[in-house]
Amino acid sequence: MARAPAACYPAQAETAASGPPGDAAILTTTRSRPRPRRPSGVWLGLLLALGCGPERPAGPAVVTFPGSELGAEGRVLRGQLARFMATHPHIRVVQRPTPDAADQRHQLYVQWLNARASEPDILQLDVVWTPEFAAAGWILDLDRFRPPTDSFFPATIAANTWNGRLYALPWFVDVGMLYWRTDLLRAPPATFAELERDAARVRAARGLPYGFVWQGARYEGLVAVFSEYLGGYGGRILDGGRVTVSSPAAVEALTAMRDEIHRDGVVPPAVLTWHEEEARFAFQNGQAVFMRNWPYAVGLLRDSAASRVAGRFDVAVMPAGPGGRPSAALGGQQLAINAHSRHPEAAWEVIRYLTEPAQMLERARGVGELPTRPALYDDPALSRALGLPAERAREVIDHAVPRPVTPVYSQLSDILQIALHRALTGQQEPAAALAQAAGEMQALLDRVGLGRRRSADGD
């Protein structure tokens, strides 16, 4: 049944084989040359003219999309796809249930894509997967569709760009933010030193069990938190193909994190087993002065039925240390097209529709997810939708820093997670842990050919 619409969007190889020899030649050139703008345009035009030009196709093109089907997010998405199909009768979108847990979804995607499956046509990617999938040749380079990159936050575009080409369109953005208690403090701290002072003072005065809570279990969340401290101290994880995670700034940042736990008691040692939700529970129950978390918590904390801090908290950008600037880890979901999709144009239409301002506003209202288009932040409707001043969210996003954009990000992060956790649980000194991690990370980059020699064209 999925084969029927091939008349409209034929598989490339198939057409190349059946079409005139000239077409095949064009296809080969597009494959081997780096930037075949003209020929590929001609090719596309030809495709459209041959397949879908004058006569209407027999049936709609079926595009499969593994978006979340759960809860409010599922409801919003189903509504949007239904509207899309009503206005685009030549395309039918079929949702394909996938696990919501990032690890499991990643594993599933990799299995499908390795097998060159043509479905799902559209992939929902975590921001750190885009370079991996692009380098593997699993997703289409979107430049062929001339996406309106100027309308999106530059950081989100940078995170989805590999070798100078855009491979996924940012759908919504996630940033690490500092949640603080407006009933206990007048203003959010600008520096880590201020945060430590405020936390200690308020805890002593009010008898709160925790000062500052974040995500410190050995998983990706710990790297996100670390990258914010790191930016605050002026360090970075990668510089092109060179690993810089053992720099003095990085050692300072990690030492500060450790001391907040084990020396100053600002951060409870229990965070070293915590993920997002444990931190949220502590803050929501009024047990902590500060929390670092993603924007999803805003809506939950505002719900006075479950939250003891409803109306008594606000968000701000994370503080900075000496020598750096406030930083927010950049997360979020992107939409990309399977390189073996039989209907890339139809898939692109779906992506374009889902990333329209109206759809983004609806997502913000229904699920509290932040749009990836800066223009929307001037729209008062967004503040109403989010339940927090849009300019506050905008300020945090302006400080967003992508985690290293590299195809081997997950492997690098894996090494780093262990080093960070060892240092924070007192098994190793921060300097030693980071030096060892940097050595292993560099060895990995060098082994897969992404090492130092690329540093010249990096950044």
Place this chain on the structure above:
Amino acid sequence: MGIEPGLGVERREARFAWGLAAPALVTILLVALFPLAWTVWESLHLHDLRMPWLGRPFVGVDNYVEAVRDERFRGALAHTLFFTVVTVALELGLGCVLALAMNRPFRGRALMRAAVLVPWAIPTVVSALLWRFIFEGRSGIANALLVEAGVVRAAPVWFIHTDLAWVPVILADVWKTTPFVALLLLAGLQNIDPALYEAARIDGASAWRQFRHVTLPLLKPAILVALVFRTLDAFRVFDLIYVMTGGGPGTSTEPIALYTFHSLLQNLRFGYGSALSVIGFAVTFALALGYVRFLGPGLTETRA
């Protein structure tokens, strides 16, 4: 029919037997030996699903060399051995005591025997979650009890200490598997002829000497079975630690099975992960052989 009908029949019967066994043999070949051979073959390749541009070249024993040099893998091996020795020793000791107690006649013995199996019947993942809750946080039962009893002043965070993290893990395993060991040993105890104890008593042997010279030697086969089962099981420990510590803090409670899973299914390094599986398999196999080789004679002796 041949000249020697007897031989012909035998041969035909043998052929018939092979024919009957063939489906089973082929199935075993397909589901057991083929995957094993495939894993060994895979382990000789560089095969990283996440980096298809590297291809799938044959690299000989490179993956094994990397494993031997891999500090994390050596650590995982040490953790697995530690876990195995400690839990198996505790489970055998406690299981033996439990079995002896259950072997005595008392009211409600049948009920007791059934009740003792409850921990064994609970799925490992569930019991792991249970024990994690007991030890997690300031309000966990373990911490509440310890603080109440005045053993500690401040509740420790068990799962962030390299040594303390083992306590809940080992407790959970011992709690779950001791009943299994006890039941195996109980079966052994019931095979011992009561007349032997009578004879020993008439000879004036103390309870300890009866245990030492009658019970223990005759229980040896059952002990061996329990030992083999438990060692091989403990060596493959995965779910318990995956749920309770995730191998942390750092990697200080990570067993081989977890690291292999991580390399193979999370990092999708099929070549390296296969090499780790093969090493894990080889060690388990060697352990099983070792038991048969060194403890087996005792087994046959007592049976004879």
